[in-house]
Structure formats: C-alpha cells, structure tokens
Amino acid sequence: MTISELNDENTALAYDAMRALRPHLTSEDAFVSAVRIQRKEGYRLVASFDPDGRVAAVAGFRHMTNLYAGSHLYIDDLSTLPSARKQGHASALLSWVDEEARRLGCAGVHLDSGTPRHDAHRLYLSSGYVIPALHFSKTF
Template identity: 70%
Template sequence: MTTHDTAARTIAELDAGDIVQAFEVMHELRPHLTDADEFAERVREQRREGYRLVVAFDETRRLVSLAGFRHLNSLYAGSHLYIDDLSTLPSARGQGHAGALLRWVDEEARRLGCAGVHLDSGTPRHDAHRLYLASGFVIPAFHFAKSL
C-alpha cells in the first residue's frame, strides 16, 4: 500500500491483499456487488487488465472514499487515465475526499505522461457532476450503451 498523508486524510493505493477493505465504499456505488470476497476477486481479475484502486482514509483511519481507474490508450484520447469508479460513504460526503482522490489521479496521469483523465457518470448524479466540473472536467460527448 502506497500512502500520501494530508492533515485530515491519508490517500493510499491498495495492494491486492487489501482490496476487501474497500467493499463498503464500493457497495455505495455498485449495490449489485453484495459479497465482499466476490468483490475482491473481481477487482483482482481487473487488476490483470491494469485496474488500480486508490482510497482515502479520514482522520480516524476509516476508509471513506475510493477511485478505481485504468491507464488506457485510444485513438480518440491518446494515453489517458479512465476512472471507472469514484465513491464516497454518505457520512463522509462534502468533506473533500473525492476531490483529493481526483487530484491524486491527475498527478498520477501527469507522472505517466497521460494527455488527460476521463470518466463517465450516471445522469442523475448531480452532486458528482458539480464536483467533476469544479475539478476541471468538461462534458465533451454523450455516452451511448446497448444491452445485448
């Protein structure tokens, strides 16, 4: 686990053995994930595809926020980090944890030489959208999906 401390929080990248710690926070965003061990196994599988998980602990050392992301390279965006998951426990929202994680991801993208950071967000998540816009994100496109 790699860590970065600030006055009110610690940011750390979780190793494979620590993933289960993030289940409660991920469950807030992905309620269909109902088993902590299954969640940890799915994240370990995704790690083989480059998925990384960085988390924020509050001043009491409770894990309260997370960002799951991958380093991608595409024709439309070049080298970039894509945030798959960004979640904060309801009791910890509005305290700057997600913003701190977004800044951490920005720094990591710069370190890796990326051209930018991308994410998708559900249309009803207005509080999240305000955070993204305040963090410098723009809305360059609509995301379309089709279930098969």
C-alpha cells in the same frame, strides 16, 4: 486525510465505500475477486482514509490509450461513503489521479457519470472536467 493505493492484500478495505456506488456488489469476497480480475486488465484502486484510518472514499481507474484521447487514465469508479460526503475525499482522490496521470505522461483523465448524479457532476465540473460527449451503450 491520507490517500493510498490498495493492493490485493487490502482491497477488502474499499468494499463499503465501493458498495455505495455499486450496490450490486453483494459480498466482500465477490468484490475482491472482481477487482483481482480487473487488475489483470490494468485496474488500480486508490482510497482516501478518514482520521480514524477507515476508507471513506475510493477511486478505481486504469491507464488506456485510444485514438480519440491518446494515453489517458480512465476512472471506472469514484465513490464516497454517504457519511463521509462533502468532506473533500472525492476531490482529493481526483487530484491524486490527476497527478498520477501527469506522472505517467498521460494527456488527461476521463470518466463517465450517470445522468442523475448531479452532486458528482458539480464536483467534476468544479475540478476542471468538461462534458465533451454523450455515452451510448447497448446490452444483450
């Protein structure tokens, strides 16, 4: 498999894989536009390609610094096409993000995951992640 960072010109390649995690993304154009806006806030997108050159999985992340974790990469999105699951794409993306965090001098990598995503949790735990806290949110 090949891992490559996507830019504005090829962001649309990630749409199907991202939609597997974010079904509210109902159009490729809206997805590309949303990513373009997030890029202004430091969001980056990296993809894992299958042997036929199609995006099988994608990770969206950003470099952050805050008091509790210092400098770190935060993974906003990690998604694999259902047909490409259990083939190592997500693990390869996590390893790529780990290396990028080290390259940038970060103290670590953080992410949040929905409570029913048990397969994802097994992957994170087997990749060295721990569960240090619960995430709370409030919507208006």
